Amino acid sequence: xxxxxxxxxxARENGMDLLPIDKDTYELFFxxxxxxxxxxxxxxxxxxxxxxxxxANPGFLHRGFEKLAEYRPWHTNIALLLRICVPEPDVPxxxxxxxxxxxxxxxxPERAQWIRTTVLExxxxxxxxxxxxxxxxxxGVYTAGQWAAAYRERLMALFExxxxxxxxxxxxxxxxxxxxxxxxxxxRQLKDTVEYIRSKLSDFDNLVFxxxxxxxxxxxxxxxxxxxxxxxxxxGPNLRATGVPYxxxxxxxxxxxxxxDFEVPVLKEGDALARALIRRFELEQDLYxxxxxxxxxxxxxxxKVEDPKLKNLPRFKVPAGDAFAHVESTKGDFxxxxxxxxxxxxxxxxxxxxxxxxxxxxxxxxxVGARIADVPVILMSLDNCPPDIDR
Amino acid sequence: MGEVKWEREQMLVDxxxxxxxxxxxxxxxERRIEFSIPADRIRDFLMLLRDNDFExxxxxxxxxxxxxxxxxxxxQMWSVTxxxxxxxxxxxxxxxxxxxxxxxxxxxxxxxxxxxxxxxxFGVYFEGNEKMEMPWILDDTEQGLFPHRKxxxxxxxxxxxxxxxxxxxxDKDNYVI
Numbered sequence: 353x354x355x356x357x358x359x360x361x362x363a364r365e366n367g368m369d370l371l372p373i374d375k376d377t378y379e380l381f382f383x384x385x386x387x388x389x390x391x392x393x394x395x396x397x398x399x400x401x402x403x404x405x406x407x408a409n410p411g412f413l414h415r416g417f418e419k420l421a422e423y424r425p426w427h428t429n430i431a432l433l434l435r436i437c438v439p440e441p442d443v444p445x446x447x448x449x450x451x452x453x454x455x456x457x458x459x460x461p462e463r464a465q466w467i468r469t470t471v472l473e474x475x476x477x478x479x480x481x482x483x484x485x486x487x488x489x490x491x492g493v494y495t496a497g498q499w500a501a502a503y504r505e506r507l508m509a510l511f512e513x514x515x516x517x518x519x520x521x522x523x524x525x526x527x528x529x530x531x532x533x534x535x536x537x538x539x540r541q542l543k544d545t546v547e548y549i550r551s552k553l554s555d556f557d558n559l560v561f562x563x564x565x566x567x568x569x570x571x572x573x574x575x576x577x578x579x580x581x582x583x584x585x586x587x588g589p590n591l592r593a594t595g596v597p598y599x600x601x602x603x604x605x606x607x608x609x610x611x612x613d614f615e616v617p618v619l620k621e622g623d624a625l626a627r628a629l630i631r632r633f634e635l636e637q638d639l640y641x642x643x644x645x646x647x648x649x650x651x652x653x654x655x656k657v658e659d660p661k662l663k664n665l666p667r668f669k670v671p672a673g674d675a676f677a678h679v680e681s682t683k684g685d686f687x688x689x690x691x692x693x694x695x696x697x698x699x700x701x702x703x704x705x706x707x708x709x710x711x712x713x714x715x716x717x718x719x720v721g722a723r724i725a726d727v728p729v730i731l732m733s734l735d736n737c738p739p740d741i742d743r
Numbered sequence: 744m745g746e747v748k749w750e751r752e753q754m755l756v757d758x759x760x761x762x763x764x765x766x767x768x769x770x771x772x773e774r775r776i777e778f779s780i781p782a783d784r785i786r787d788f789l790m791l792l793r794d795n796d797f798e799x800x801x802x803x804x805x806x807x808x809x810x811x812x813x814x815x816x817x818x819q820m821w822s823v824t825x826x827x828x829x830x831x832x833x834x835x836x837x838x839x840x841x842x843x844x845x846x847x848x849x850x851x852x853x854x855x856x857x858x859x860x861x862x863x864x865f866g867v868y869f870e871g872n873e874k875m876e877m878p879w880i881l882d883d884t885e886q887g888l889f890p891h892r893k894x895x896x897x898x899x900x901x902x903x904x905x906x907x908x909x910x911x912x913x914d915k916d917n918y919v920i
């Protein structure tokens with residue numbers, strides 16, 4: 353019987369570069385087809401099952417959104433930019449609309465503010481459930497992942513009633529929202545859904561967040577401290593897991609958030625477990641915020657500004673100027689910088705995604721020394737959105 | 744009116760301008776301030792901002808102004824302590840051999856990624872940043888092509904790239920329908 357080494361030697365003699373058997377390390381291409389990396393690619397240098405060096409290799413999803421946005425009228429960009437982050441498409445809509453509102457100087461009506469806040473919080477709950485699904489699959493707890501997907505489906509159905517679309521909502525527009533909420537029945541259904549998801553949180557706790565095996569898999573890997581996180585531009589739950597209580601909803605309040613009561617959970621460990629627990633706590637806070645919004649009820653009044661400009665959208669012009677708007681997403685601090693030169697199309701749109709900081713340099717540094725089995729877990733604990741890196 | 748309403752922001756701007764006489768600064772609105780500085784002082788100024796509790800660099804935005812022959816670089820900074828967003832604007836020539844900036848990756852390590860982004864799409868060269876290869880743009884893209892510049896004609900590029908050669912008239916260098 354021919355040994356494996358002989359086979360390899362024979363292959364190498366025939367000009368095939370298979371395995372560098374004379375070296376201690378070898379290269380492993382991880383993704384973009386690998387389901388654990390979610391359309392993202394990492395080139396790993398391995399020594400046995402340890403990662404020696406990691407190089408993030410983005411660019412597989414690049415579709416040039418920012419350039420395309422310069423070629424399209426103001427309102428049609430909503431349908432383009434929301435594709436930047438699929439689990440949470442309402443955030444790019446909201447930041448773009450808020451920046452345009454600021455350039456024009458529009459005061460968004462109270463009803464539109466209420467609807468925007470509700471939609472953003474629904475998107476957060478939905479994105480966290482999506483993340484629980486991803487984490488559970490990577491930990492091997494498939495049941496929890498399937499539950500999360502099923503509960504998220506309820507929110508998708510509500511989004512469909514509200515906007516007419518399940519995933520890509522195209523709902524928040526400059527000046528308000530595209531159409532009014534369907535009515536009291538929808539509000540009751542949302543209340544029921546919030547109650548339902550809250551009643552199921554303990555199941556997730558039992559299966560994932562208080563599970564001994566999950567803790568052993570998450571604890572002590574991908575550790576970063578406060579100083580490192582700030583220097584590397586980390587935001588959102590990943591930053592709060594290192595002990596910095598920075599939340600855009602509190603630090604730079606927008607919409608109805610100054611009137612709402614919620615906590616910003618902070619942990620100090622900075623490892624994958626802390627990041628996972630922060631997200632679990634935030635899911636609970638988001639449900640609490642939705643409770644308050646439903647109790648408050650939508651204020652009466654128009655759902656978008658009454659401006660003759662909005663009558664003829666293709667000829668819609670925005671006065672010259674620039675603005676930066678940002679909101680808190682489940683991934684972190686999501687911002688948009690919009691420049692107008694007074695014409696029908698934006699002069700420049702720049703989206704500041706949190707994943708560009710998390711997914712390139714931070715990931716490369718956190719993966720060093722990790723075991724190959726921990727690579728998907730660290731990747732998932734950072735909660736990257738690859739299309740946001742490849743805008 | 745701004746002085747009374749946004750006192751905290753004005754005090755912050757004054758405090759920074761005191762140490763950086765080369766800069767111009769103003770308050771845009773609540774929690775938004777803005778500085779304009781010459782390109783060669785960018786390192787001094789960002790070091791000053793870092794020492795004044797602007798911990799996070801959110802992004803480096805580049806805007807192309809071909810009519811002025813300039814590229815504008817905007818460093819978007821956030822202070823967790825002061826809860827304030829600062830834009831640091833600077834302008835550099837648009838010509839490829841002159842579009843050079845000193846790197847700030849030793850001051851804010853995350854700047855390395857944003858500088859690669861600016862190099863990729865606008866052709867700004869950051870001196871001192873070793874990772875100036877192209878991470879985002881595909882390997883088969885023509886070299887020396889910077890797609891976010893205003894003179895990059897996307898339509899012609901796409902037509903050429905996905906060459907419908909039977910419809911492309913090489914004499915006219917254009918697409919014939």
